[in-house]
Amino acid sequence: MAVRRIGVRHVDMNEVAGYQVEWVSESGSTNADLLAAARRGPDTNRVLVADYQSAGRGRRGRTWDAAPESSLLFSVLTRPEIPVAVAHLVTTALALGALEACDSLAGVRPGLKWPNDLVVEDRKLAGVLAESVVAGDRLEAVVVGMGLNVRTGAAPSEVADTAVALEDLCGSAVDRRELLASVLTRFAYWMNQIEAAAGQAELVDSARQESATLGRRVSVELSDGSVLEGLAEDLDGQGALILEGGVRVVEGDVVHLRSD
Numbered sequence: 001m002a003v004r005r006i007g008v009r010h011v012d013m014n015e016v017a018g019y020q021v022e023w024v025s026e027s028g029s030t031n032a033d034l035l036a037a038a039r040r041g042p043d044t045n046r047v048l049v050a051d052y053q054s055a056g057r058g059r060r061g062r063t064w065d066a067a068p069e070s071s072l073l074f075s076v077l078t079r080p081e082i083p084v085a086v087a088h089l090v091t092t093a094l095a096l097g098a099l100e101a102c103d104s105l106a107g108v109r110p111g112l113k114w115p116n117d118l119v120v121e122d123r124k125l126a127g128v129l130a131e132s133v134v135a136g137d138r139l140e141a142v143v144v145g146m147g148l149n150v151r152t153g154a155a156p157s158e159v160a161d162t163a164v165a166l167e168d169l170c171g172s173a174v175d176r177r178e179l180l181a182s183v184l185t186r187f188a189y190w191m192n193q194i195e196a197a198a199g200q201a202e203l204v205d206s207a208r209q210e211s212a213t214l215g216r217r218v219s220v221e222l223s224d225g226s227v228l229e230g231l232a233e234d235l236d237g238q239g240a241l242i243l244e245g246g247v248r249v250v251e252g253d254v255v256h257l258r259s260d
């Protein structure tokens with residue numbers, strides 16, 4: 001890969017699986033940078049990777065911190081032709097793509113904690129944050145970002161005791177560039193699928209098979225602060241979580257409860 005140096009900030013450009021990849025040493029937040037690009041112009045299929053983020057964003061307004069070069073921190077700007085109602089399937093596409101990449105590259109197959117965390121024995125390996133640009137009822141763009149803990153000490157401070165890193169799981173060094181290429185290749189496959197109903201069904205079916213949540217008792221904190229508790233029974237065709245009694249959850253923070 002060619003490296004161009006611009007002052008102290010190195011920028012590395014490449015194309016992977018149809019995505020234009022820009023790798024920088026530092027960003028405030030790769031999600032924020034690509035959201036700004038999405039609002040500015042027609043860019044699409046862009047990936048921004050940062051060795052370090054000074055203002056990394058997590059879900060529900062949380063921060064996402066990771067030591068420099070310890071994680072794979074990246075976002076993808078994409079413009080899928082899908083209704084706003086299923087825009088969240090883009091996050092599932094990225095989570096599944098990363099799950100498959102961890103398996104093929106490191107021999108580690110994490111589970112999918114609903115909605116889109118990658119976990120191993122209930123410890124978080126990666127988190128996904130999607131942010132959309134919507135005009136009227138049209139989905140203009142989705143920026144989906146992932147923080148994947150690669151090296152020990154990568155864990156964001158707020159989840160340090162419940163997180164795990166890929167190298168600790170596989171016991172050997174993992175090249176972040178190879179990992180990214182593998183994630184993007186699988187993500188491209190799933191993005192292609194989600195523009196058709198049959199492909200959406202295939203994605204949700206895979207999410208069911210890889211789920212670490214289904215069959216567990218969970219508590220779910222909804223966006224209004226209320227909490228539901230029950231057995232996680234299924235995902236519906238749109239990827240929503242179905243709790244026992246048919247309670248449908250579209251958005252929320254899940255805790256897997258102990259079964260004993």
Ligand code: BTN
Nearest residue numbers: 029031056057058059127145147
């Ligand atoms: C979560 O809360 O679990 C989601 C975390 C998502 C973090 C990633 S790191 C790369 C991208 N840029 C950000 O600012 N956030 C996402």
